[in-house]
Amino acid sequence: MKVIKAVFGIVLVIVVVFLGNSKLGILPPVAKFLDPYHGFWQNSEFVIQESEDSFQLNGIRANSKVVFDERGVPHIFASNDHDLYFIQGYLTAKDRLWQMEFQTHAAAGRLCEIVGEKALGFDLEQRRIGMLWAAENALELIYKDSASLSALNAYANGVNYFISNLSNENLPLEYKLLDYEPEKWTILKSALLLKYMAKMLNGNERDRPNTEALKLLGPEIFNQLFPDQNYLTNPVVPDFAPDTALGKGLNLENVMTDGNWDMPEIQPHFVGSNNWAVSGSRTESGSAILCNDPHLGLSLPSIWYEIQLNSPNVNCYGVSLPGSPGITIGFNDSIAWGVTNAGRDVKDYYAMDFVDYSEGTYRMGDETLKAEKRIEEIKIRGGKTVIDTVLYSALGPVAYTDKKKRQYLALRWLAHDPSNELLTFHMLNRAKNFNDYEEALSYYQCPGQNFAYADAKNNIAIWQQGKFKVMPKDYGRFIQDGSDASHLEEKFIPQAHNPHMLNPERGFVSSANQPPTDSTYPYYYSGVFEEFRNRTINNFLRKDSSVSIQDMMDLQLSNYNLLAAEALPLMLKLLDTTKFQYPENERRALNELLEWNYNNSPELIAPTVFEIWWDELNNILWDEFNSSDWDADKYYLYSWEQLIKDGKAKVDMRDTRYVYPMSKVTINLLKNEPNHIVFDHGSTNNSVEVAKDVVYDSFYWTAMKFGDIIKYKYNRPHWGFYQGTQVKHLARLDAFSSKKLAVGGSQHAPNATTSTHGPSWRMIVEMNSEGPKAWGVLPGGQSGNPGSKTYTTSLNSWASGKYHELNFLKSSDSIEESWRVQTFKPIKE
Amino acid sequence: MNLLIRIVLIAVLSAVTQTYFPWWSAVIVALVIEIALGKNNSTSFFSGFYGVAIPWMVLAIYIDNKSESILSIRILELFQLPQFRVVMIVLTGLIGGLVGGLGSVVGGWIKDAFLRSDGK
Secondary structure, three states: OHHHHHHHHHHHHHHHHHHHOOOEOOEOOHHHHHOOOOOHHHHOOOOOOOOOOEEEEEOEOOOEEEEEOOOOOEEEEOOOHHHHHHHHHHHHHHHHHHHHHHHHHHHHOOOHHHHOHHHHHHHHHHHHOOHHHHHHHHHHHHOOOHHHHHHHHHHHHHHHHHHHOOOHHHOOHHHHHHOOOOOOOOHHHHHHHHHHHHHHHOOOOOHHHHHHHHHHHHHHHHHHHOOOOOOOOOOOOOOOOOOOOOOOOOOHHHOOOOOOOOOOOOOOOOOEEEEEEEOHHHEOOOOOEEEEEEEEEOEEOOOOEEEEEEEOOEEEEEEEOOOOOOOOEEEEOOEEEEEEEOOEOOEEEEEOEEEEOOOOEEEEOOEEEEOEEEEEEEOOOOOOOEEEEEEEEOOEEEEEEEOOOOEEEEEEEHHHOOOOHHHHHHHHHHOOOHHHHHHHHOOOOOOOEEEEEEEOOOOEEEEEEOOOEOOOOOOOOOOEEOOOHHHHOOOEOOHHHOOEEEOOOOOEEEEOOOOOOOOOOOOOOOEOOOOOHHHHHHHHHHHOOOEOHHHHHHHHOOOEOHHHHHHHHHHHHHOOHHHOOOHHHHHHHHHHHHOOOOEOOOOOOHHHHHHHHHHHHHHHHOHHHEOOOOOOOOHHHHHHHHHHHHOOOOOOOEOOOOOOOOHHHHHHHHHHOOOOHHHOOOOOOOOOOOHHHHHHHHHHHHHHHHHHHHHHOOOOOOHHHHHOEOOEEOOOOHHHOOOOEOOOOOOOOOOOOOOOEEEOOEEEEEOOOOOOEEEEEOOOOOOOOOOOHHHOOOHHHHHOOOOEEOOOOOOOOOOOOOOEEEEEEEOOO | OHHHHHHHHHHHHHHHHHHHOOOOHHHHHHHHHHHHHOOOOOOHHHHHHHHHHHHHHHHHHHHHHHOOOHHHHHHHHHOOOOOOHHHHHHHHHHHHHHHHHHHHHHHHHHHHHHOOOOOO
């Protein structure tokens, strides 16, 4: 009996040890995680840290010094480039390993290996759009360039040195929580990271919604609602007209509009950025100033890793992407550069005519071709491996398929082509003048960016660089016929014909995701462009002929909402106050708007009313595009539930097959064509509505909702609270995210902050001849560890519009007392 | 007195083993000490419980003070527990205590089966 009990006991111990070591559902392994010797406790960073002054690093060739300033920004002083990138890799991994690996797993479609089956849809899509293939193609070119290859290899070795010396207790927190371990870093992962950025920044494809909208509206109304965008003023480069022959246009009648394409939801155009450079002739100090604030999805750990890189060949400061060597946005002694997204469409979809999909045979022109098969193995944590076969046609991978309807869409994405963007940044880090900048850009292909430039000799420039196809009018806007072999004949716009200017007379250059050119530009392009921020920025820079650093900060932080300034007076003029049904609510909402200065400041109430009204107006006006669930009677109820649930009164009942027309189109209709057929509600058969009706109906809902916000939301209808910007942890864990921040802003204001997106780095650089002076701030901090004080060091400064003066060090001796200095020594054999 | 000696021995030895081995080495220490020194089974749970819970809590308190609770509060928020630092420390001690206690109880059973043949 006692023996049985003892045996049972031993089994029990084994079972408990096993359970205490295993992930149970969403819970981490309980005992392993709580164990204070190895578990999460070990990730708590002590507030006062003791660290060794010198440190052996197996893999570097000579002694290097690293200075950590008060925010934990490393300033690496290495005696050669190899050691420089080795240490960059090592230190970045130390602060950001989990983020680096998670993002590249996501890029490669390998999230299922970490989180299990729930990521299968995501992983499958990543494989089918050819993310890994694109990264492999990029590697082919990288292998041919020794400079970028050796930087990548040194960086990877630094990361791997950190991983191989990682003890259980030092494993980053997220690995402990999700219970897995890091794998070896490779240069393929660095290439994947750039494709991950390309996907994020090329998300503005409209091929399917345009095709659907054309089918719904017919060519005439379609062209009116979705016009080409070069009619807008203030392009990045005005009057840019290189000599070239024009291609023929497509006939919209011939666009294939049959088929309902099963594609993912359309990304709303939140992603944007500002950059500008002002010539010394228009600055207080007489030196050129460059500013950049890239707006991305706000996340923790911060998207960027701030760093200074110094070796005999380079001395550069700025922000890097964790996972990629070098600096992406920054400055050196001679030049400063910053980027914004070009927003041009570089993804084309073709409906392929498969003879036999399982065989991979398809028709193109007079021929029958055979697609290559690529087998994708998706390993699933706690499940069986899924095998997916992706067909690669001459026009790219077949990304979306509906076998029942025999519909197959191939994706031709310029990010698939071999390219080495890394070399561009490698050269920009070292650039001395405009010629170096021009040469660096020649290697840049995708995702297309506007590179602003300023140098210490008072030159300023901007260049929209990327690989762009030469296309006839309307090409690439719709799903096209993949059986037409002429699609294979591709020509690309030469770099010299990409929009650019050096030292323009007006004394400044700028970009804010607007169209790159006006109608003088001979090449056709389409894309998704912003229509308001650029004008606010240009108006400011034109008016002020002697700008100071403070002016530049004020402009980056400006909440001036030009959309509101243009739309609201029209809406108020059309609003018929005699129709008011609940004057208490309606008057209250109206009064808020009457005295407004069009600033989306966090402490104001008017922006809340306006933003709700603008949303409601669009939802009611564009009911043509709303989903069949859209029910005018339940409309209000639905949004109210949302308001209770997450504090956001936004209604989004739109059918995701469509995208609403750009705001400028809506404003033009309100202004010039108040009787246009689009104002008529689809749900009312007996009456014909005009602009006035849409304006009143939307105002009515706005006023009612606003009344409820006042009544139930503890009297906090102020824009900052209502918008509630949150910087979310990469794995969407609230506990590791920021609280809701009352920062204000609008996607149409220079401070382009929404509830989820915003300036991921604000930088201002003054290119003095005796050395640059710079200011910057991140919505987060250096460390990626939620158990570190520097995880969110700068978050409050960012939210309240403060900047840090950046410590661009001349040498490792010019430091302040409170900073840490570490010497890294090679291990002698 | 014997219980106190066992608690101290488990605490010290498990602290040593856990610097080299995972958390479950503490369970083995509790089990072995109980086999070696356990008198009767009425106190066997407590030797492992306190022997593991106390050092786990002491270390947790030390880390929590030095790091100003930055992470313990986030972990409590993550698992939707009341956000007081003492909760995380007690929870850590409790889990350590339970696995340690299990080790010592089973140690007692093994001793009963194979070493206390006199049937006491």
